[in-house]
Amino acid sequence: MSATITSNLPTGLTIFTTAYDPLDLASDSIDPLGFLKAYLALADRLLPGFTTVTSVPRYLPMLCSGIRLAERLHPRDEGHEPAKARGKRLEALRNFEKVWAVACGLAREKKGDQAVDGLRGYSRYVRPFLQANAGRQDLSIGELNLLTNQVRYGGIGAYGQMLEECHFVDWFTLTLRPLGSKLADCFTEPSIWSPEHPNKRISKTALIAWGENVCLDKMMANEANIMREGLRGGIEAEREDDVRWWSLRLLKAAGAADGKNEIECLRQFCILVAKETLGDDRKAVAIRQLQVVAPLIERLEQTYQSLLFLFDEVRAVATENIEGCALNTLNHNAKAREALSAAKRHETLLRKQIADGEKVDAAVALSISQAMHESGINTLAEGIAAAGTEAEAARVLIQRHTAVQSGKFDRNQQKAPWLRLENDIARLTSQRNELLRADHAKSWRNIGRHPYRTGAAGNFIRQCRIK
Numbered sequence: 486m487s488a489t490i491t492s493n494l495p496t497g498l499t500i501f502t503t504a505y506d507p508l509d510l511a512s513d514s515i516d517p518l519g520f521l522k523a524y525l526a527l528a529d530r531l532l533p534g535f536t537t538v539t540s541v542p543r544y545l546p547m548l549c550s551g552i553r554l555a556e557r558l559h560p561r562d563e564g565h566e567p568a569k570a571r572g573k574r575l576e577a578l579r580n581f582e583k584v585w586a587v588a589c590g591l592a593r594e595k596k597g598d599q600a601v602d603g604l605r606g607y608s609r610y611v612r613p614f615l616q617a618n619a620g621r622q623d624l625s626i627g628e629l630n631l632l633t634n635q636v637r638y639g640g641i642g643a644y645g646q647m648l649e650e651c652h653f654v655d656w657f658t659l660t661l662r663p664l665g666s667k668l669a670d671c672f673t674e675p676s677i678w679s680p681e682h683p684n685k686r687i688s689k690t691a692l693i694a695w696g697e698n699v700c701l702d703k704m705m706a707n708e709a710n711i712m713r714e715g716l717r718g719g720i721e722a723e724r725e726d727d728v729r730w731w732s733l734r735l736l737k738a739a740g741a742a743d744g745k746n747e748i749e750c751l752r753q754f755c756i757l758v759a760k761e762t763l764g765d766d767r768k769a770v771a772i773r774q775l776q777v778v779a780p781l782i783e784r785l786e787q788t789y790q791s792l793l794f795l796f797d798e799v800r801a802v803a804t805e806n807i808e809g810c811a812l813n814t815l816n817h818n819a820k821a822r823e824a825l826s827a828a829k830r831h832e833t834l835l836r837k838q839i840a841d842g843e844k845v846d847a848a849v850a851l852s853i854s855q856a857m858h859e860s861g862i863n864t865l866a867e868g869i870a871a872a873g874t875e876a877e878a879a880r881v882l883i884q885r886h887t888a889v890q891s892g893k894f895d896r897n898q899q900k901a902p903w904l905r906l907e908n909d910i911a912r913l914t915s916q917r918n919e920l921l922r923a924d925h926a927k928s929w930r931n932i933g934r935h936p937y938r939t940g941a942a943g944n945f946i947r948q949c950r951i952k
Contacts, residue, residue, distance in 0.1 A: 534650035551581035587694030627684030
């Protein structure tokens with residue numbers, strides 16, 4: 486340490502340095518190469534309305550029932566401004582989700598784990614709450630905090646988009662639509678709890694009795710009937726509803742409801758879509774969209790896998806060598822060479838598949854191509870295609886990663902890149918960005934792919950009795 490600095494220190498005070506870096510707090514990322522937008526462009530056109538977390542069908546009738554209670558407590562004619570009226574209904578719905586979650590947790594004792602399988606916040610919030618109150622004969626949900634931000638991360642936030650897109654709820658006003666009202670009719674309301682007095686203590690015995698009827702282990706036949714109608718669009722059906730419905734039916738044939746591995750399921754789905762007859766005008770529009778999307782998934786994912794493997798290889802070498810990863814050493818790395826060869830091959834096939842898709846449904850193919858262009862995937866692919874060596878490709882990937890990270894912020898702080906390049910040597914910017922060789926994929930084929938929601942679709946197919 487500088488003598489000038491230490492000479493001015495008070496007697497007995499010692500300064501020491503640590504590895505702390507404020508940018509280290511804002512450097513994590515689930516999308517280091519910026520593939521997310523391209524992936525979503527495909528996933529949203531494969532299963533419109535679904536997300537990676539919409540995996541429990543029973544949430545939809547529960548929320549519809551909760552919204553009905555909220556409507557009764559806060560009807561439209563109270564004279565509140567729309568935002569205030571929605572806020573009051575949202576609070577009632579939030580309390581209803583809490584009492585339902587507690588009832589499901591209590592029902593687990595008799596029904597088993599399937600009563601809470603997929604219940605948001607169960608392990609971290611509901612189960613500890615029940616354990617802490619194990620000696621009581623009654624409970625108050627006022628003592629339960631369900632998730633750090635229940636409206637955002639609970640059932641309300643997770644399933645709101647699906648309720649809207651399946652025509653059950655007007656989410657902007659939290660008002661039931663005709664299909665949502667029919668679905669709410671199917672869900673048993675609690676006679677033991679009222680939104681007027683949400684924190685009133687409730688008998689555990691009564692909660693268990695209600696919970697056994699409304700927990701997550703299964704859907705009632707009448708609920709399943711209305712759910713199928715909503716997934717299909719009902720009398721309000723539009724293009725995306727038709728796409729979702731035919732996608733679910735073909736995914737059933739591909740084994741999604743049987744728990745088949747997603748990669749194999751999507752490959753079988755792609756074969757089935759190509760063979761499916763177009764039928765009437767509505768079906769034809771839906772099948773053509775799926776015929777564009779399905780083949781692109783494999784091409785995009787293999788491009789992603791091979792490029793991420795090469796990027797991670799740089800991280801692994803930089804972790805092993807304190808001086809960093811000299812990019813020219815990758816030119817003698819057989820696995821890096823294999824990954825680059827695969828990336829070039831699949832990028833070429835991806836462009837060809839998009840061109841073929843334009844002949845099937847130009848609008849869908851062009852919208853996907855536009856998403857890839859806007860996300861920078863096209864530019865990245867061009868850079869990789871022009872790379873003559875593994876070192877050149879790695880340089881392109883690090884530059885891409887740096888650009889991707891520069892557009893991300895965490896708590897108003899720009900996210901730092903995981904690697905910095907100087908004189909063709911890549912060095913890790915933080916210890917947390919290390920990648921141990923034991924944790925690195927053995928080949929590019931072992932890199933994890935994006936989730937295309939077939940597991941969630943399988944749950945809906947099975948519980949809603951889709952044929």
